Amino acid sequence: MGIIASDLGIDLGTSNTLVYVKRKGIVVSEPTIVVADSTNERTVRAVGDDARIMLGRTTEGVMAVRPLREGVITDFDTTVEMLRYFRKKAIGVSYLAKPRVFLSYPCSLSAIERRAVGEAARHSGARKVLMVEKPFAAALGSGLPVFDPNGCMVVDIGGGTTDVAVISLGGIVISHSVRVGGTKMDEAIIEFIKREFNILIGDRTAEEVKLDLAAALPLRSERRARIRGRDMVTNLPQTTEINSTQIYEAIHEPCLAILGAIKWVLERTPPELAADIMHNGIYLTGGGSLLYGMDQLIASELGIPVLLAKEPMDCSALGLGNIIENYDLLQQLGRTSFVTQA
Numbered sequence: 001m002g003i004i005a006s007d008l009g010i011d012l013g014t015s016n017t018l019v020y021v022k023r024k025g026i027v028v029s030e031p032t033i034v035v036a037d038s039t040n041e042r043t044v045r046a047v048g049d050d051a052r053i054m055l056g057r058t059t060e061g062v063m064a065v066r067p068l069r070e071g072v073i074t075d076f077d078t079t080v081e082m083l084r085y086f087r088k089k090a091i092g093v094s095y096l097a098k099p100r101v102f103l104s105y106p107c108s109l110s111a112i113e114r115r116a117v118g119e120a121a122r123h124s125g126a127r128k129v130l131m132v133e134k135p136f137a138a139a140l141g142s143g144l145p146v147f148d149p150n151g152c153m154v155v156d157i158g159g160g161t162t163d164v165a166v167i168s169l170g171g172i173v174i175s176h177s178v179r180v181g182g183t184k185m186d187e188a189i190i191e192f193i194k195r196e197f198n199i200l201i202g203d204r205t206a207e208e209v210k211l212d213l214a215a216a217l218p219l220r221s222e223r224r225a226r227i228r229g230r231d232m233v234t235n236l237p238q239t240t241e242i243n244s245t246q247i248y249e250a251i252h253e254p255c256l257a258i259l260g261a262i263k264w265v266l267e268r269t270p271p272e273l274a275a276d277i278m279h280n281g282i283y284l285t286g287g288g289s290l291l292y293g294m295d296q297l298i299a300s301e302l303g304i305p306v307l308l309a310k311e312p313m314d315c316s317a318l319g320l321g322n323i324i325e326n327y328d329l330l331q332q333l334g335r336t337s338f339v340t341q342a
């Protein structure tokens with residue numbers, strides 16, 4: 001228990017929330033899921049990893065919720081409770097000191113939606129909340145030379161959003177965010193299986209199918225898997241076999257939407273910076289960048305080299321960490337509009 005609390009970096013993602021603690025690094029990395037009483041959302045039963053196991057398996061009176069959708073808070077109180085839980089897990093309980101929190105948010109949020117994210121962090125026990133655009137944090141965290149005049153492009157493919165940004169001289173020159181990411185792919189798989197087989201599968205199964213079979217390009221050797229769900233005609237449990245070609249087709253549309261967002265930014269990038277990107281390549285971060293063939297799809301469609309970040313799901317949190325650990329960097333960023341007070 002100290003008078004001054006350590007600074008925290010919180011990457012509040014639609015799928016996963018990460019907490020970075022000064023001088024310790026990433027100490028929490030768990031799914032953005034809460035299980036609470038359905039009558040009183042403040043009575044939290046489980047959060048994160050513990051809550052994920054219960055997803056789709058809760059009993060009466062208890063519900064599992066993902067409090068964010070497409071980067072936007074859909075359940076404010078639950079988000080606050082979740083952040084409070086993660087903060088306690090990260091730094092313990094202190095009645096004296098409240099930490100200063102650096103929070104990353106997708107560029108697609110409106111001013112009101114962004115304010116709600118900042119408010120949730122403050123309600124969960126932050127002294128001050130500083131907001132950093134997600135692709136900027138991701139670029140910092142993947143070690144890109146963001147302060148060089150040389151332009152670089154980072155594409156963060158998360159659960160609910162994809163953020164594309166061109167960065168040069170310590171700032172975002174142009175950015176674009178679409179509400180498409182890994183979750184849209186899961187939803188596309190659910191729809192496909194409903195349509196083709198009349199079988200309803202849950203979110204968790206859909207994500208497992210994606211991790212197992214999905215690819216952004218057709219696979220040379222086809223893979224198969226058996227899935228379980230509920231028959232929509234008989235309402236009884238049912239299994240069926242699906243293959244990677246079907247899943248490739250099912251998720252093709254969200255993949256094209258991500259490609260479209262990158263094209264949108266490239267078309268509006270000043271020529272000198274576009275030339276830099278042609279030369280340096282596009283950096284992919286976020287969990288969605290792990291989709292097999294995503295890098296090849298982008299590279300072949302745009303004719304630009306594509307590089308995958310080392311720990312794609314950690315980049316934004318590590319970027320917030322860079323800011324927290326490096327006072328000079330914070331001073332430098334404080335003069336730009338990329339760190340704003342919530």
Ligand SMILES: Nc1ncnc2c1ncn2[C@@H]1O[C@H](COP(=O)(O)OP(=O)(O)O)[C@@H](O)[C@H]1O
Pocket residue numbers: 012013014015016017157158159160161181182183207210211285286287288289290291292312313
């Ligand atoms: N190997 C993989 N292949 C395809 N998608 C993946 C893979 N690993 C993780 N994902 C997806 O990445 C998304 C989560 O990425 P993340 O960066 O944590 O999102 P967010 O920051 O929005 O919470 C999920 O939709 C998840 O299914």
Ligand SMILES: [Mg+2]
Pocket residue numbers: 011013016158286287313316
């Ligand atoms: Mg993320």
